[in-house]
Amino acid sequence: MATFPSTHCCHTYSPLPPSSSSSSSSSSVSYLPVYSSVHGRLQRVSISSIPNRFVSAKVSQQNALGMQDGPAAPAVNPIENEAPFKKREDGLFSTPSSKESKDTTVFNVNESESTVSITVVGASGDLAKKKIFPALFALFYEDCLPKHFTIYGYARSKMTDAELRDMVSKTLTCRIDKRENCGEKMDQFLQRCFYHSGQYDSQDHFAELDKKLKEHEVGRVPNRLFYLSVPPNIFIDAVRCASSSASSGNGWTRVIVEKPFGRDSESSAALTKALKQYLEEDQIFRIDHYLGKELVENLSVLRFSNLIFEPLWSRQYIRNVQLIFSEDFGTEGRGGYFDNYGIIRDIMQNHLLQILALFAMETPVTLDAEDIRNEKVKVLRSMRPLQLENVVTGQYKSHVRGGITYPAYTDDKTVPKDSLTPTFAAAALFIDNARWDGVPFLMKAGKALHNKRAEIRVQFRHVPGNLYRNIGTELDHATNELVIRVQPDEAIVLRINNKVPGLGMRLDRSNLNLHYAARYSKEIPDAYERLLLDAIEGERRLFIRSDELDAAWSLFTPLLKEIEEKKVIPEYYPYGSRGPVGAHYLAARYKVRWGDVGLEP
Numbered sequence: 001m002a003t004f005p006s007t008h009c010c011h012t013y014s015p016l017p018p019s020s021s022s023s024s025s026s027s028s029v030s031y032l033p034v035y036s037s038v039h040g041r042l043q044r045v046s047i048s049s050i051p052n053r054f055v056s057a058k059v060s061q062q063n064a065l066g067m068q069d070g071p072a073a074p075a076v077n078p079i080e081n082e083a084p085f086k087k088r089e090d091g092l093f094s095t096p097s098s099k100e101s102k103d104t105t106v107f108n109v110n111e112s113e114s115t116v117s118i119t120v121v122g123a124s125g126d127l128a129k130k131k132i133f134p135a136l137f138a139l140f141y142e143d144c145l146p147k148h149f150t151i152y153g154y155a156r157s158k159m160t161d162a163e164l165r166d167m168v169s170k171t172l173t174c175r176i177d178k179r180e181n182c183g184e185k186m187d188q189f190l191q192r193c194f195y196h197s198g199q200y201d202s203q204d205h206f207a208e209l210d211k212k213l214k215e216h217e218v219g220r221v222p223n224r225l226f227y228l229s230v231p232p233n234i235f236i237d238a239v240r241c242a243s244s245s246a247s248s249g250n251g252w253t254r255v256i257v258e259k260p261f262g263r264d265s266e267s268s269a270a271l272t273k274a275l276k277q278y279l280e281e282d283q284i285f286r287i288d289h290y291l292g293k294e295l296v297e298n299l300s301v302l303r304f305s306n307l308i309f310e311p312l313w314s315r316q317y318i319r320n321v322q323l324i325f326s327e328d329f330g331t332e333g334r335g336g337y338f339d340n341y342g343i344i345r346d347i348m349q350n351h352l353l354q355i356l357a358l359f360a361m362e363t364p365v366t367l368d369a370e371d372i373r374n375e376k377v378k379v380l381r382s383m384r385p386l387q388l389e390n391v392v393t394g395q396y397k398s399h400v401r402g403g404i405t406y407p408a409y410t411d412d413k414t415v416p417k418d419s420l421t422p423t424f425a426a427a428a429l430f431i432d433n434a435r436w437d438g439v440p441f442l443m444k445a446g447k448a449l450h451n452k453r454a455e456i457r458v459q460f461r462h463v464p465g466n467l468y469r470n471i472g473t474e475l476d477h478a479t480n481e482l483v484i485r486v487q488p489d490e491a492i493v494l495r496i497n498n499k500v501p502g503l504g505m506r507l508d509r510s511n512l513n514l515h516y517a518a519r520y521s522k523e524i525p526d527a528y529e530r531l532l533l534d535a536i537e538g539e540r541r542l543f544i545r546s547d548e549l550d551a552a553w554s555l556f557t558p559l560l561k562e563i564e565e566k567k568v569i570p571e572y573y574p575y576g577s578r579g580p581v582g583a584h585y586l587a588a589r590y591k592v593r594w595g596d597v598g599l600e601p
């Protein structure tokens with residue numbers, strides 16, 4: 001039997017008044033006085049077709065705008081009136097149709113009865129310091145963690161609790177808009193962080209951890225979350241030891257697994273098989289942190305809650321879709337890992353493909369995790385495996401600019417001098433279904449490029465019958481474009497044609513711009529915050545199911561094998577440039593121009 005931690009964090013995102021949204025050139029949209037955030041919770045309900053956080057947002061938005069067609073939306077959470085829970089003999093409530101097995105999620109009326117122990121395995125590492133501990137602190141700071149929780153760092157390095165706290169404290173930051181009591185909050189958080197040193201393959205060492213966890217859990221239903229923040233060759237040992245010696249007796253046990261989930265179909269299937277010796281599928285939370293990014297989460301909202309977009313979302317109106325990732329730094333410090341994977345496995349097969357699946361899927365039956373993941377799998381299975389002729393690879397070379405020498409990829413000491421591993425790739429993908437037949441989905445990902453950016457660009461078809469041809473406007477070259485800028489400086493921009501004001505008739509291209517920093521005053525939570533909170537709450541929507549993973553690898557494995565077998569030589573591009581010119585030829589073959597070249601955005 002497991003309990004559900006009751007969390008009560010509630011962020012409210014108040015849009016800035018229109019007058020202060022100076023860079024939102026557009027705002028013809030009504031001003032929303034209060035917008036409940038994704039973290040807004042009325043009451044914890046986990047396995048409902050609509051996660052609670054969504055319901056609270058929807059209700060407050062509808063009430064604020066009077067948007068709904070029918071009578072005003074109720075001011076209470078409709079789920080409260082649906083009584084979807086069975087009362088159990090022990091006083092807890094469980095969902096009648098829970099799909100979880102060992103990991104049965106229940107709604108705990110009395111939060112003080114349960115506790116969550118979060119163990120960061122690999123706590124001495126880069127990701128733990130950079131992302132996991134800061135995200136846990138941010139959740140604590142926002143009152144999003146359950147009332148009773150303990151955090152343990154676990155790794156081989158020898159450290160005391162005080163040393164872990166010292167290490168962690170160096171990376172904690174407070175929300176810009178909530179600086180007050182920051183030091184106090186940090187101290188409170190650090191007091192709940194502990195450390196246990198042990199080997200990853202030692203059941204005895206995990207049993208020692210178990211003993212320590214029990215001391216903190218005494219008197220409460222213990223729920224345990226393990227975050228595997230270690231290199232992938234350690235995943236199975238750590239899961240075996242954690243599950244046999246440190247899993248929860250009568251609460252839930254969940255494991256967040258970091259990427260990479262294998263390096264091809266076979267190794268991924270082997271990893272899944274090995275993990276399933278110790279865990280049920282619903283205990284495994286395969287993380288793809290791009291799914292936790294605000295604008296990726298917003299993709300479905302944009303599409304399925306706006307009548308103006310969904311009818312256009314098909315081959316009939318969309319000419320091509322571009323998924324672009326670029327970083328303005330190289331593999332600095334991670335060359336050893338990267339050389340075994342390359343950019344196609346590091347970014348395309350997971351982050352960009354996940355975005356593509358969300359972008360292209362059919363409307364899910366509900367917002368339930370399984371319904372969404374079912375639709376994503378269908379899209380992935382409708383896609384053609386990538387072919388080498390539709391792919392361009394590149395690798396960055398040294399470049400001198402402004403007296404500074406930027407290194408080549410192979411200058412990294414952990415990378416073999418003759419490495420052919422791509423640090424850049426561009427690819428054309430196709431979805432062979434009725435909605436997307438013939439529409440090129442172009443992906444481009446690279447390190448050591450001229451900027452850091454992740455975005456989705458949707459280029460629409462031209463308006464048939466160019467009414468404005470006689471005034472010299474070639475509308476075929478000025479088609480509408482929707483840009484969803486995932487990072488940095490999150491924004492949704494729609495490029496339209498408009499008349500230049502004045503007595504004459506001249507056309508211009510302008511941007512309708514939802515610029516998040518201008519529209520919302522609060523900091524956007526880091527992806528790891530959202531995903532950690534979801535894992536604690538048993539929400540699987542943003543985690544990768546094993547059949548999704550299989551489908552994703554099926555698309556890329558033949559290509560990756562061919563690149564390696566044929567020892568395909570990447571096109572070399574200077575550090576800090578826009579990448580290989582081959583990417584433009586690839587796009588041109590499908591009559592596409594990369595939208596990120598030339599004019600901003």
Ligand SMILES: NC(=O)C1=CN([C@@H]2O[C@H](COP(=O)(O)OP(=O)(O)OC[C@H]3O[C@@H](n4cnc5c(N)ncnc54)[C@H](OP(=O)(O)O)[C@@H]3O)[C@@H](O)[C@H]2O)C=CC1
Pocket residue numbers: 122123124125126127128155156157228229230231232234258259260337
């Ligand atoms: N860093 C990042 O930005 C990202 C990382 N990831 C993934 O997250 C996971 C963790 O990444 P990261 O923190 O960078 O990894 P690290 O290389 O920093 O490893 C984490 C910890 O694991 C232990 N460790 C490292 N190598 C070995 C080894 N060969 N044998 C046994 N233990 C080892 C070390 O702890 P100790 O010696 O104390 O035991 C180390 O502190 C990886 O799976 C990575 O692919 C995913 C996305 C981004």
Ligand SMILES: O=C1O[C@H](COP(=O)(O)O)[C@@H](O)[C@H](O)[C@H]1O
Pocket residue numbers: 289327346454
């Ligand atoms: O998963 C990875 O992502 C990072 C980029 O993440 P971001 O959130 O900073 O955009 C990338 O640098 C790394 O190579 C890759 O493993």
